[in-house]
Amino acid sequence: MVPRRGSSGGPDPVALVEIDLYGDLMIAASSAAEERLSTDRIDEVLRVVPQRARESAPDADGAE
Numbered sequence: 030m031v032p033r034r035g036s037s038g039g040p041d042p043v044a045l046v047e048i049d050l051y052g053d054l055m056i057a058a059s060s061a062a063e064e065r066l067s068t069d070r071i072d073e074v075l076r077v078v079p080q081r082a083r084e085s086a087p088d089a090d091g092a093e
Contacts, residue, residue: 050075 057074058066
């Protein structure tokens with residue numbers, strides 16, 4: 030296989046994370062009792078932090 034022009038030929042770290050998250054969703058969906066995953070369950074699987082939690086969390090430097 031020939032790498033695309035401008036490509037380093039190495040793995041794309043963003044694509045690998047997306048593949049991992051997709052796999053997590055597939056596992057959750059296949060083991061769910063209900064027909065569809067709720068949006069809350071999807072957020073839990075994808076480790077999404079709700080907007081209100083991000084707004085109340087302290088900054089990385091410790092300031093609020």
